[in-house]
Amino acid sequence: MSSTGFADRPNARMRVSAALFRRPWLRGGLLLSGPLAWFVLIYLAALVALFVSSLWSVDSFTGNLVHTWTLNNFKTLFTVGTYRTIALRTIGIAAAVTVTDALLALPFAFFAVRIASKRVQGALFVAVLIPLWSSYLVRVYVWRLILAKEGVLNWALGQIGLGSLNIGYSNWAMWIVFSYIWLPFMILPIWSAIERVPDSLIEASADLGARGWRTFSSVLFPLILPGIVAGSIFTFALTLGDYITPTLVGGAGSDFIGNVVYANVGVASNVPFAAAFATVPLVVMGVYLLIARRLGAFEAL
């Protein structure tokens, strides 16, 4: 009895492993089922819930959800000019920040990887990462103090006799702060993209008579473009979803999509409308990622 029991158990185990060995799809399925369930539940279910609730409405007096299907939220989005302005402002500033960061990051990364000595390179790498160690909020508040009318910037300009700038609490302030905050996320992918370009290609280009600019535009740039696009996914998406920086450094009329969502959830308790507006950046990012994939950005991530 005990001997057969003893023999049975390894047998069962062997049968299972044999069955798994013969059926690779079953093996893969079991291995993936955990992460897959997580992904479906947490990620897709949340998205579906978001979309479904955007088709509901709120009773204006009691604040309770009304579970009848309506497209009114989307109708309001498309017919009220303010929401269009806010959406365009958000996308516009996200695009401006992305372009600015790309223009700043490209020469910086190129210098760090191709020109700087190993020691300088290490120092630059640390310099890029250090701001990420301090709180996002602290960095935004610091900019608020820098850009205030009687702040550091105007004081410095006054010292060298250049008058003063009035850019605190404005779209300019948001552009500067966003560009500063997300810059590391642009530098790092470009850095690694430039690192991956073999020296031999640059040399070959030079051997074939190409000058510096030609080498950059015909050899280097196409090879690091996926890195730039990968970085732009970060800067664009992070700006698109932000609402803290507009609250802190924005002026009159500088609301982002995130601010409207926050106000509708946290202040007006109109979750359905917030959900409807939140689908806008989702769609924008979806389109952006499709384009990015065509440009090969996902190989550079």
Next chain:
Amino acid sequence: MRRAKIDWVLGAVLAMMAVAVTACGSSSSSSSTAGLPTKIGPGEGQLNLVAWEGYAQPQWVKPYEAQTGCKVHAKYAGSSDEMVTLMRSGGGGQYDMVSASGDASLRLIRGGEVAAMNVALVPEWKNFIPQLQSPTHNTVAGKHYGISLQWGPNTLLYNTKSVTPAPTSWSAIYSSKYKGQVTVPANPIQIADAALYLSKTQTSLGISDPYELTKEQLNAAGELLKHQKPLIKKYWALASDEIELFKNGDAVIGAAWPYQYSTLIADKSPVKQIIPNEGATGWADTWMISAHAKDPNCAYKWVNWVSSPRVQAQQAISYGETPVNTKACPYMEKIQKGSCGLYHANAPAAYFDTIKFWKTPVAECGNGQSDCMDYTKWQQKWTEVTG
């Protein structure tokens, strides 16, 4: 996990009971003290407040904690809307009390977020000014849904160095003289300030109550605010935002609360505040108890504490508002000579009528018609203006 589930079930049962209680309560309005606590038991050890900035200052919170053993946790809200949402979304259990203004209190009562209170447990209530013992914004069908606290006007605040001559009218925040240096609250109820100004300057619109606006009147107020938007440096969300704007010179004039004024004065900033000749909007605040309060005894101890003449006087002077307790005057004089007259605590009745107190705009106007714009319309208009 199991614990959480039990809590959830308990919460659901409690919520259903609360609904049942409210339903019973409304059917038997004659016995207005039925189901109310009749005595204050020992404190629960803590008290969670949703309050206006400046309403839970250490000056009177510390002695309260020492005396009652109730540790106070205050969450500051920047607007009445935020207060209503906090009380709604926390399921009520998270917060015990809220210092609701008149434009939030009725919404909280109708939504069932707050519980009726027994004023017999607050002896000082008898000494309140008569207008605020059972005002319509916190007393419904003879039931008291809170104890009045303090009241006051929304003022015009300006920097005395940059703003000359001294303004006397709200027109100062609508004229381009201080373009880019004006700040007003980021709050839909600010439409009432524009409406009040229009009621005096454009009488053809026929605005009699700044909270009861027809469609044309609301549109006119919206136009005024749209015209004002390019002059605005920033719409402030928290009182501390406005204080920073004034300190750093980004704003020199704006709509404010007395709290900002007293904070800036304490910091030696060159500011002054006035009630312009068009009059002012204002607030009358009420401490209300959540329908799901976990610390009701500490809450009753708190309303008794803040209603006492001494604390009434402390808060009135700290914030710059008028106490509801008529016995507060001698204490105010002791803290700061002349403050009783300065904050109108000695002649509140006449002063009371000059302020247009915040209330929630509803469709039913005072004239018996229902063509007024409700608060949702106000919020939409506000987003349209400021977005």
